[in-house]
Amino acid sequence: MNDADVGKAITRAHHEEWARLVAFLTRRLGDLDIAEEAAAEAFAAAVQRWPVDGVPPNPGAWLTTTANRKAIDRIRRETRREDKHKEAQLLYDDDPPEPAGVIGDERLRLIFTCCHPALAMETRVALTLRMVAGLTVPEIARAFLVRESTMGRRITRAKDKIKAARIPYRVPPAEDLPNRVSGVLAVLFLVFNEGYLASGPDSDPVRHDLTAEAIRLTRLIRDLMPEDGEVAGLLALMLLIEARRTARVSGGGELVPLDEQDRGAWDAALIAEGHRLVRERLAAGQAPGRYQILAAINAVHTSARDVRDTDWSQVVALYDQLVRLDPSPIVALNRAIAVAELDGPEAALAAVDRLEGKLAGYHAYHATRADLLRRLGRSHTSRAAYDRAIELAGNTAEVAYLTRRRDQLGR
Amino acid sequence: MQYLVSVIFDRDKDGFATPEEGAAIDVFNERLMAEGHWVFAGGLGTTDSATVIDNRGGETMFTDGPFLESKEFVAGFWIIEAADLDVALKLAAEGSKACNRKVEVRPFM
Numbered sequence: 159m160n161d162a163d164v165g166k167a168i169t170r171a172h173h174e175e176w177a178r179l180v181a182f183l184t185r186r187l188g189d190l191d192i193a194e195e196a197a198a199e200a201f202a203a204a205v206q207r208w209p210v211d212g213v214p215p216n217p218g219a220w221l222t223t224t225a226n227r228k229a230i231d232r233i234r235r236e237t238r239r240e241d242k243h244k245e246a247q248l249l250y251d252d253d254p255p256e257p258a259g260v261i262g263d264e265r266l267r268l269i270f271t272c273c274h275p276a277l278a279m280e281t282r283v284a285l286t287l288r289m290v291a292g293l294t295v296p297e298i299a300r301a302f303l304v305r306e307s308t309m310g311r312r313i314t315r316a317k318d319k320i321k322a323a324r325i326p327y328r329v330p331p332a333e334d335l336p337n338r339v340s341g342v343l344a345v346l347f348l349v350f351n352e353g354y355l356a357s358g359p360d361s362d363p364v365r366h367d368l369t370a371e372a373i374r375l376t377r378l379i380r381d382l383m384p385e386d387g388e389v390a391g392l393l394a395l396m397l398l399i400e401a402r403r404t405a406r407v408s409g410g411g412e413l414v415p416l417d418e419q420d421r422g423a424w425d426a427a428l429i430a431e432g433h434r435l436v437r438e439r440l441a442a443g444q445a446p447g448r449y450q451i452l453a454a455i456n457a458v459h460t461s462a463r464d465v466r467d468t469d470w471s472q473v474v475a476l477y478d479q480l481v482r483l484d485p486s487p488i489v490a491l492n493r494a495i496a497v498a499e500l501d502g503p504e505a506a507l508a509a510v511d512r513l514e515g516k517l518a519g520y521h522a523y524h525a526t527r528a529d530l531l532r533r534l535g536r537s538h539t540s541r542a543a544y545d546r547a548i549e550l551a552g553n554t555a556e557v558a559y560l561t562r563r564r565d566q567l568g569r
Numbered sequence: 570m571q572y573l574v575s576v577i578f579d580r581d582k583d584g585f586a587t588p589e590e591g592a593a594i595d596v597f598n599e600r601l602m603a604e605g606h607w608v609f610a611g612g613l614g615t616t617d618s619a620t621v622i623d624n625r626g627g628e629t630m631f632t633d634g635p636f637l638e639s640k641e642f643v644a645g646f647w648i649i650e651a652a653d654l655d656v657a658l659k660l661a662a663e664g665s666k667a668c669n670r671k672v673e674v675r676p677f678m
Contacts, residue, residue, distance in 0.1 A: 276654055323676045324570050326653040334655075 164209045171217040172201060176292035178218070179225055181268040184327055190271070191317045192229055194289060200225035265290065266382050267329050269375070273342040274325045281316045282345045283352075288313055291349075291371045301352060301368055342379065343392050343449065346372050350396050354403075355553050369400055387439055391450030394435035398456035401428035406555075413559035417465040429460045451480045470499040487516040495526055503533040521550035525560060537567045570676065571608060571650055572657040574664055577671040578615075578644035586612075590669045597667035601649060606660055612645035644670070648677075 176197060183193035200221045214220035272285040284302070287293045293301075299309035319325070330338045353368025376393045383389050405423040408414050436457040439450050446454070455476045462468040477493035491513055498506035507530045510523070517523035528543035544564035551557050586594075601607040616635035623630040635642065647664060651657040657674050665672045 274654075276658065322678070323572075323657075323674075324653045326655050330655070 161209055164213060167213040167217065168201070168204055168208060171204065171221060172292055175218045175221050176201075177265045177268060177290045179221055180289050180292075181264040182222065183225055183229055184268060184271075185264060186226075187229055187233075188327070190289065190320055190327075192232055194317075195232065196225040196229035197221075199228040203228075265378060267327055269342055269379070270329055270338060271320065271325060271327050273338075273345045274320070275338070275341055276323065276325060277316055277319065279345070279348070281312055282341075283348050284309060284312055285316045286345050286375070287349065287371070290375060293367075293371070297367075301365060339379070339383065339386060340388065343376075343388060346376050346379075347392060347396075347449075349375075350399075354399060355556075366403070369396070369403065372396060373400060387442060387444055388447040388449050390435050390439055391447060391453045394432045394439070394453035395449050395456060397428045397432035397435070398453060398460050401425040401432065401460065411555055411558055412562065413553070413555040415559070416459060421463060421465075424460065432460070433457055446479075448480065448484055451476055451483065455480075468499070470496055474500050487513045488520070488522075491517060491520075491523060491526060498530060498533075503530045506530055507534065519550065521547045521552075521556070524550065525556075528560075528563070532563070532567060541567050570652065570657075571648055572654075572661075573675045573677065574647040574649060574657075574661045575643045575673045575675070576612075576645040576664075576668055577641050577673060579671070580640045580642075583644075583670060586668070590667070593667040593669075597664055600663075601647070601660070606649045606651060608648040608650055610645070610647040613643065615644075616642045 179197045179200065180190075180193050183196055184190050187193055203224050204217075204221065208214075269286065269290055272289050273282045277285065280302075284298050287298045287301070288295065295310050295313060296306050298313075299306040302309070304312075329335075350369055350372035353365040353370075353372060373393070373396050376389070376396060380386075380389050380393050401424050402416075402419060404425075405419040405421070406414055414420075432453065436450075436453050439446060439453075455473055458469055458472050458476070473496040474493065477489065477496055480489050481493060491510065494506045494509040494513075497509060507527070510527055510530060513523060524543045524547035528540050528547055531537075531540035531543055541564055544560055544567070548557055548560045548564065551560060598607065598610060601610075616638075619635040621632040621634070621636045623632070645668070649657060649660055651660060654674070654676070657676075661672050661674045
């Protein structure tokens with residue numbers, strides 16, 4: 159086995175084993191911080207040993223044993239009185255192999271702890287990326303455009319709070335589960351969105367690592383809660399957006415809007431899976447939640463082979479349903495975009511203008527207005543709206559697209 | 570594990586406790602006792618009645634008023650016994666409803 163193969167084996171093991179390892183150690187030691195450190199040390203040891211000794215036949219078992227030893231070392235080093243019995247427990251626990259189902263639950267426990275409602279949303283996102291997804295602190299800091307030291311402090315503070323306030327390490331009881339799951343889904347959707355529409359002048363327009371990680375974690379939740387409609391809805395939504403990823407940014411790094419995308423470049427397998435999930439939810443016959451409706455809207459878009467085949471009345475009807483559930487101005491804005499296709503730009507513009515008070519600081523509001531004004535031939539006001547949208551947009555591909563659109567306006 | 574549940578009083582929004590709030594607090598307190606969560610609870614006078622004492626130097630200094638002037642202040646508290654933060658948060662949510670105020674939960678070290 160050459161070095162490249164060993165490197166791949168380590169990457170794969172990291173992908174497959176990191177969360178399981180952190181989760182296992184946290185339960186065993188009752189300390190997220192020691193678990194994280196021991197898991198990281200085990201992987202560092204693998205980077206050193208595997209190229210020399212070869213990849214072990216069962217990498218997961220090797221990593222578990224190594225991490226366990228590292229954790230015991232640390233606890234011994236600290237040899238505080240209260241850790242003595244912990245050490246004894248560690249030494250006598252004979253590490254019985256766990257059935258697959260329990261391992262799954264183990265990771266779920268970790269996700270629920272990282273997404274605890276007593277932690278701030280940005281903290282939950284950071285902690286989930288570190289503990290569950292296994293991203294490093296510098297990687298997370300880069301993704302959210304904060305200093306490494308700031309992100310490090312945020313994660314350390316979260317670990318301290320979990321310990322000091324005794325945030326429990328468990329899957330919440332059934333009666334609390336619906337609420338808590340929605341909190342977890344919100345974190346995963348935030349991670350996905352940050353990947354999908356990465357912000358910042360120097361960042362790539364699409365951070366595939368983040369979208370892929372969000373999908374992977376949502377799949378994990380779905381494996382464990384296959385009957386939950388919103389979990390299925392969020393997974394379908396992510397898949398249907400991810401399917402269009404490569405068609406969404408041009409070779410020149412410019413955003414390509416839905417109506418101009420090369421639909422042949424969409425990922426057929428992801429779309430098929432997304433559609434299957436949406437059909438499954440429709441067949442379930444339960445009132446859909448927010449993610450299921452958003453997934454259904456994306457299913458309508460991805461069912462049209464040509465943008466002209468889009469069933470806009472269906473899209474508007476779904477947005478009507480969404481507005482009843484979530485009467486936020488952003489939903490109203492997206493509904494207006496569909497109305498423009500069904501009833502024309504004039505009707506849509508009237509609806510958009512009503513949102514000014516709430517969305518004046520949001521780039522998509524101005525971009526939508528600019529587009530509607532352009533279609534109505536009102537170049538002068540359209541240009542002003544493009545200017546404002548460009549000023550507010552954070553995504554490089556979006557800025558490039560808006561700039562071109564503005565510069566194409568006639569006088 | 571013990572937690573301090575502080576009742577936050579907002580000068581601009583909150584008035585003195587009404588008889589209904591007082592009755593709801595009594596019901597909540599009885600439940601805390603019945604279920605083994607009760608440690609201690611009490612209401613406090615307003616910050617106008619506070620005195621700050623500093624005896625780190627040679628001479629004891631008294632300052633009239635609270636250590637921090639703010640429109641929000643702690644008007645009372647519970648100390649509760651709870652297995653973990655989830656249990657404490659649930660009790661605190663009920664406490665907030667009973668006293669009709671915001672509350673803050675902090676663990677004892």
